[in-house]
Every structure is written in C-alpha cells, then in structure tokens.
Amino acid sequence: MSWLEGMLTTVTLCWRIERRDGVTLGLTAHDRDLLIDGLLYRAAPGMTPSAVERSASLEADSMDVHGVLASDAIAEIDLLAGRWDGARVSLFATDWTAPGARVPLGEGTIGAIETQDGAITAELRGRTAAFDAPVAEATSPDCRAQLGDARCRVAMAGRRRFARVLAVDDAEVRLDRAEPIANAYGGGRLRWFGGANSGLEDAIAVSDGDRVTLRRPPRFDGVGALVELIEGCDGRFETCVDRFGNAANFRGEPYLPGTDLLTRYPGA
Numbered sequence: 213m214s215w216l217e218g219m220l221t222t223v224t225l226c227w228r229i230e231r232r233d234g235v236t237l238g239l240t241a242h243d244r245d246l247l248i249d250g251l252l253y254r255a256a257p258g259m260t261p262s263a264v265e266r267s268a269s270l271e272a273d274s275m276d277v278h279g280v281l282a283s284d285a286i287a288e289i290d291l292l293a294g295r296w297d298g299a300r301v302s303l304f305a306t307d308w309t310a311p312g313a314r315v316p317l318g319e320g321t322i323g324a325i326e327t328q329d330g331a332i333t334a335e336l337r338g339r340t341a342a343f344d345a346p347v348a349e350a351t352s353p354d355c356r357a358q359l360g361d362a363r364c365r366v367a368m369a370g371r372r373r374f375a376r377v378l379a380v381d382d383a384e385v386r387l388d389r390a391e392p393i394a395n396a397y398g399g400g401r402l403r404w405f406g407g408a409n410s411g412l413e414d415a416i417a418v419s420d421g422d423r424v425t426l427r428r429p430p431r432f433d434g435v436g437a438l439v440e441l442i443e444g445c446d447g448r449f450e451t452c453v454d455r456f457g458n459a460a461n462f463r464g465e466p467y468l469p470g471t472d473l474l475t476r477y478p479g480a
Contacts, residue, residue, distance in 0.1 A: 224308040225317075226253050230300040233411040237286070246311045253311075291325050293412060293431040298322065301336055354447035357463040359400070364445075365461050371443040374405075377434050383417075383426045385434065387441075390422045393455075397424050400444025408432030416444060 224242040228251065231237075238253035240246050246253045290296065302319040306312070323335035349356055360368040375387040391397060397419035404412050408431075415427040424441070445451060449466040453459045 222307050222309045223305050226304055226306055226314070228253075228302045228304075229296075229322075231296060232298055233295070240308075242308045244308075246306070246308060248306065248311045248314075289431075293409075295411060296322055296325065296334075303336070351465045351468055353449075353464055353466050353468070355445070355449070355452060355462050355464040356447075357461070359443065359445040363461065363463055364458065366456050366458055368442070373441050375439055375441055377407075377437045377439055380430060380434050383429045385424050385426060385430070385439075387422050387424065387439075391419050391441075395419050395446075396443050397441050398444050399446050401442045402426065403440040403442070404430075404434065405438040405440060407434050407437035409434050409437060416441075 224240055224246075226241070226246070226248065227239045229237045229239070236251065238246075238248070238251045239256040240253040241256065242253075243255055245255050286296070299322045300319070301322055303317045304314040305317060306314045318336065320337045323337040325335070326333045355364070357363040360366050360371070373389070375389045377385055378388055379386040385402070395418055397416045400416045400419075402414045402416055402424060404410050404414075412431060414430065417425045417427050419425070445456070447464070449459070449462055449464065452462045
C-alpha cells in the first residue's frame with residue numbers, strides 16, 4: 213500500500229457499526245464524508261480511539277472510543293434505551309484521498325457505554341473477551357436453560373403471539389388479547405414492532421389475563437404499538453414436568469442438597 217509509505221498525511225480512521233436489528237452506520241474521523249464499498253461514512257472528526265493493542269495471547273482485548281454525539285444516527289436517548297447494545301464494530305484505517313484499501317485495526321462488540329455533557333465513551337470488546345466467561349456452570353435447583361433454546365428443546369411454534377398495546381401504566385402493559393393460560397408470559401419477552409420502541413425488547417416479570425408486567429417501564433410511549441409476546445418459564449422442575457413435559461431436558465438439580473441441609477431438621 214503506497215499510501216502507507218509516505219508521511220501518512222492522508223490516513224484517516226473509520227468505524228463500521230452494525231446494530232443487532234440490521235441498521236448499519238459508518239463514521240470517519242475525517243472532516244468530510246467518505247463512500248467506501250457502498251456505505252457512506254459520515255464525518256465525525258471528534259471520534260478518537262484509545263490505544264489499539266493487537267496480540268496473539270488469550271487475554272481479553274478491548275479499547276475505548278471517545279467522541280461527540282454529533283451524528284443524528286446516534287442519539288443519547290437511543291444509547292440509553294439499549295438500541296446499540298451488542299452492536300458489531302470494526303475499526304480500520306484508509307486513505308481519504310482514495311478510500312477503498314483498508315488496514316484493519318480491531319473489531320468486536322460494543323460493551324459499556326457512558327455519556328456525559330454530550331460526549332460518548334464506548335467500550336469495544338474483542339473476540340477474546342469471551343474467555344472471561346465461566347468455564348463451568350454452578351449448580352442450581354432451577355433450570356439454567358432458556359425456554360426454547362438448544363438445551364431446553366421445547367418447540368416455540370405456537371408459543372409466540374402478536375398483540376396490540378391498548379394502554380401502558382408504568383411497567384404494566386394492557387393488550388387487546390388475553391394469555392392462553394395463567395402467567396403464560398411470565399419470564400418471557402416482549403418485542404416491540406411499532407412505535408418509538410420499535411426494535412427494542414423487554415423482559416416480562418408476570419402476566420395476568422390481558423396484562424403483562426415488565427421488569428422495567430418501556431423506554432418510550434408504546435400505546436397502539438404492535439408487539440410480539442414470547443412465552444416464558446419460571447425454571448422450576450414442577451413447571452417443566454407439568455406444563456411442558458420436558459423433564460428429560462431439565463438443566464438443574466432440584467434434588468441436590470443445599471447448604472441449608474442441616475437446618476431442615478429439628479435440633480440441627
């Protein structure tokens with residue numbers, strides 16, 4: 213690359229950000245927009261990364277990106293709402309006089325995000341950050357799988373339903389249809405397909421008839437929006453047997469003695 217052999221006066225940094233909902237955004241530290249591989253990288257001169265370290269070790273790679281919330285595509289309210297959580301980011305250098313050839317500098321997912329006085333600091337976690345996760349699970353009386361995942365294996369066909377939001381009172385959402393069984397959506401999820409919350413997802417604490425109580429209030433007004441309701445499970449062995457008939461795939465130890473074993477008997 214001949215543009216790297218000179219005084220490096222034409223080198224600029226670029227970020228390609230892909231959200232989990234498919235929205236893709238390009239930013240560049242240059243003072244004008246650049247078109248690279250069909251994606252327009254908007255000028256964001258205030259965006260600067262911390263020191264970029266690349267290694268072949270198994271230690272977790274991470275770096276911080278600092279910048280100003282100057283782009284209309286990245287609003288503070290969307291950051292706080294979680295739209296950018298887990299977004300895929302790639303950082304590379306290119307020649308701004310003839311953008312195209314690039315030097316990869318790092319990639320990963322967005323971790324912790326902080327905003328203060330109109331500025332943003334985002335942590336970029338590399339692939340090796342996955343090695344920080346526990347190797348083995350801790351025992352528990354409740355199931356550690358998620359309803360419908362590869363370990364649970366409960367078929368979710370027929371356990372997802374669409375409804376319209378009629379009213380929202382704090383964390384309680386009233387719908388235009390009732391649940392099929394008592395607390396069907398407790399421990400499940402609610403996905404927003406319309407309104408200001410579109411693309412976001414909330415955890416459901418409990419459900420009762422045509423009402424579901426979320427674990428936190430919706431970020432934006434959701435009245436009239438279309439939502440998808442996904443059934444949940446409380447993780448108890450009795451529920452796994454009686455409701456789902458799935459005892460063979462229960463991922464817990466309901467009969468394993470706990471640390472309170474001695475206190476269960478008189479005179480212990």
